[in-house]
Amino acid sequence: MKTRVTELLGIQYPILQGAMAWISRPELVAAVSNGGGAGILTTNWGPEQLLRDIRRIRELTDKPFGVNTNHGLRNVEDREEIFRIIIEEKVPFVTMGAGDQRPYIPVFRAGGVKTICIVPKTRLAKRIEAAGADALIIEGTEAGGRIGTLTTMALMSNVIPEVTIPVIAAGGIVDGRGMAAAMVMGADGIQMGSRFLLAEECHAFHPDNVKRLLEATDDDSTEVGLSRGKGMRGLRSPFSERYHEMEIAGVPVEELNALAAEMSRKVAEEGIGADGMNGIVQCGQSVGPLKKVQPAAEILRTVTEEAAEILKKAPGLLG
Ligand SMILES: Cc1cc2nc3c(=O)[nH]c(=O)nc-3n(C[C@H](O)[C@H](O)[C@H](O)COP(=O)(O)O)c2cc1C
Known part of the structure; x- marks a missing residue:
């Protein structure tokens, strides 16, 4: 499948493995990238571990991958160090989404790192586009992890017609039906988190x-x-x-x-602990189809094949 996202990132399938705090480890990231999508690492363990993680990913794959900087945006010293490592290590792209990321876009652009910003509303999407981002992720409230209030459907309706850069849809997309729907709505790719929690290589997701x-x-x-x-x-x-x-x-x-x-x-x-008071298992609303653990490469292939099948049949709806 060829879209503006596959072209931008140099990947086979227009599917990103969403960053998952404390869970996106090098083995998962590399498995997704080797499978033809784009794996994304998180920076939760701080700069030193980030450097080790990037180098570990490079041992496991020569394919493009990204780093999510959300965690690293919290304090200035960490942020500067994390940005320096990402640029020096020539990480192909970053995703970031904590608040207004406009000040950081020129830093990565100057360092040759592609910038993909996660936005929860149209106004910010337009500002981020004007600031020079390479693509946007619109993430609906159906998603696992941190959420806003708008649904993926509303974001696709509102944001896609208002911007010209590629848009990646996220939140509640776990299979080929969801992927096909997003592409029909005008998205150039999808990002999935929950589905990849069940990837065989997602070792950091507690049993x-x-x-x-x-x-x-x-x-x-x-x-x-x-x-x-x-x-x-x-x-x-x-x-x-x-x-x-x-x-x-x-x-x-x-x-x-x-x-x-x-x-x-x-x-x-x-895990949630014996008394269930550690927290919640973060995942999205679309849990119905999540019924088996399978290799990341198989997830990427089956989701894309299902989507392609559905898209091929779509003209039949016109009679
Ligand atoms: C366990 C978990 C942790 C997440 N942590 C992050 C994070 O640290 N940074 C981020 O940008 N998105 C985070 N997300 C959101 C995902 O990257 C992705 O956009 C989302 O999972 C998509 O929706 P879905 O869960 O319905 O597939 C997280 C999602 C999950 C399930």
């Missing part, structure tokens, strides 16, 4: 979480923190129930933040 995800139904999908402007989607747990009770009771945001501190890391490393 308890794998089991929980395989058993999940859409009833289990919930979010925490959206009422305080910091939403995160995943599977219902004693933690999410407690969090909702506290939100309804109007507990101050500092107390909620304290409850959720280190949640992503704890759940990734230990």
Whole structure:
């Protein structure tokens, strides 16, 4: 499949493996890139580990991959060091999405790194395009991980006609039907997170979480923190129930933040814990088709083949 995203990144399939905090390790990233998509690493472990991770990816693949800088945007020293490493190591592209990323775009452009920004609304999408980003990811509230309020469908309707750079759709896309729908809506590619949690090479996804995800139904999908402007989607747990009770009771945001501190890391490393209070297993709303663990390359191939089949049949709808 050839789109502006495959051309931009030099990949076979227009599919990105979304960055996943504390989970996107070099083995997963390289498996996705070797499979014809684009794997994306996270910077959660800080600059020194980032350098080791990039070098490990290069041992495993000579294909393009990206780094997500969200975590590294938090404090100035880390940010500068992380940016320097990404540029010096000639990482092909970055994705970033924490707030307004316009100041960082020229830094990467000057360093020869392609910049893909994750946006939750049209106004920011237009500003980011004007600032020189190479592509956009529009991520709907159906997605696993940190979320905004607009759905993927609304974002595709609103943003795609307003920008000229390639757009990658994310949030609730887990199979070829979702991919075909996004392409018909005008997206140039898709990003999936949840589906890749079940990649064989996703070793950092705790075995308890794998089991929980395989058993999940859409009833289990919930979010925490959206009422305080910091939403995160995943599977219902004693933690999410407690969090909702506290939100309804109007507990101050500092107390909620304290409850959720280190949640992503704890759940990734230990699962939700015996009492279920470590947090939530982050994943998107489209859990129905997530029924097996399989190699990343197989995920990429089957999703693209399903999408191609559907797109081939689409003209039949016209009678
Ligand atoms: C466990 C998990 C952790 C995530 N962490 C990040 C992150 O650190 N940075 C980021 O930009 N997106 C993050 N995301 C979002 C994904 O990159 C991707 O956009 C999203 O999963 C797409 O929706 P889907 O889960 O329905 O496929 C995360 C998603 C999951 C499931």
